[in-house]
Amino acid sequence: MLRRQSDKRDPEILFPVIAVDIRETFFDRRCNQGATAFQPSRKKWDPAAGKPSFLGAFSFSRYKFLMRLIIALILCALAAGCKKSAPEITPVDPNGPIEIVAPEHGTYTGAFMDFGDEEDDVTLDSIEDFEQMVGKHQAIIASSSYWGEQNFPTANLNLIWRHGSLPLLFWSPWDKPYEQDHGPDRFSLIDIIAGKWDGYIDKWADAAREFAHPMIVVFGNEMNGAWFPWSGIYYGGNQWDNELKNWKGPQIYRVAYRHVVDRVRARAAANIKWMFHTNNYSYPLDTWNFAPAYYPGADYVDWLGLSVYGQQFKDEPWADIPSLVDWPYEEISRLDPHKPIMIAEWATGEFPRSGNKGEWIKQGLDLFRTRYPRIKAAVYWHERWQNADGSYSNLRVNSSVESLNAYRESVAHPDWLGSLILHAMPKK
Helix, strand or coil, X not given: CCCCCXXXXXXXXXXXXXXXXXXXXXXXXXXXXXXXXXXXXXXXXXXXXXXXXXXXXXXXXXXXXXXHHHHHHHHHHHHHHHHHHCCCCCCCCCCCCEEECCCCCCEEEEEECCCCCXXXXXXXXXXXXXXXXXXXXXXXXXXXXXXHHCCCCHHHHHHHHHCCCEEEEEEECCCCCCCCCCCCCCCCXXXXXXXXXXXXXXXXXXXXXXXXXXXXXXXXXXXXXXXXXXXXXXXCCCCEECCCCEEHHHHHHHHHHHHHHHHHHHCCCCCEEEEEEEECCCCCCCHHHCHHHHCCCXXXXXXXXXXXXXXXXXXXXXXXXXXXXXXXXXXXXCCCCCCCEEEEEEECCCCCXXXXXXXXXXXXXXXXXXXXXXXXXXXXXXCEXXXXXXXXXXXXXXCCHHHHHHHHHHHCCCCEECCCEEEECCCC
């Protein structure tokens, strides 16, 4: 989210799951029911090959009659078996009570499409242009809701949902002008815990409840870095709290996170799934700043998220996907053995005399779905900006023809899912 600094470094499903492309429903087309019927092959007997020996003196006409009768009985039995094994499935209404299910097989594909400096200028043109460019519908579309805007982005979320995608929303306690590497502003974690912003939280939660559709919300992402004002480094860092048995900086974040989630849930915004989202490597890289110290607990988290960035600036070193993901994946997996993991942000720049971006993208799209079995979604951060020295950091998938082709070819794999899996919930 925004530009980084150069020194930065499945629960059990109890109900039937139905794969649905909700774009078709919004355009009054039939929902994809996610089921296909098995059709047995049917081989015809060739009279030229001669009659089977058991026919004896039967005439050829009697033989044909018997064969037709046997085939009819077999087909009836198969039809009865299919009815038992594949009952009729009722299409899911995307406007009814539903939730999005993490795929058992495959991985959702998603993106942030350079929605402006505040990351909230969501337009249908931007979404459709990106999807046409990469050749795939996006199951998840990311955008932001900064506290400095003091509103709920209803129009953005409606646009995303009606497009057939799941909104991923970064809800960041950040004030204008949204500058990095500065300490707490008026939305400090201390004030949030004290209740100063309860009115805004409640109003935002009410609007989320009225939106009514599924969404994933991240409160204060990448808290284990040093670039955002909600980082633990600004709240006591590694000072040990004997009473709470935790370091002060991470503990204050943890309490603020729980406070926000509790208030939103109290307003009955049950359509929200919460994601705990860290940077892949902590900065500073010290034990007090690791993900477990910040983790608010299983009751407050539905998804686990990671940011995975390669080279973003011309003077940074190149790094491949395993070196960026292997250890962070293990660390975040240990927080909870069952929750799905999302690569909530991933991208790299393209620079002369540096690594091959096309190969990096291909490696990511291949390994996310094969090497890391708990990764159930990956959201590419399609963004470009100019740095103070006049250079550009171009993370977009089309920074070169080679990079775009690598993305298109890799994301075309059928394990990358562009349609959401909807789970019908019981009506209250």
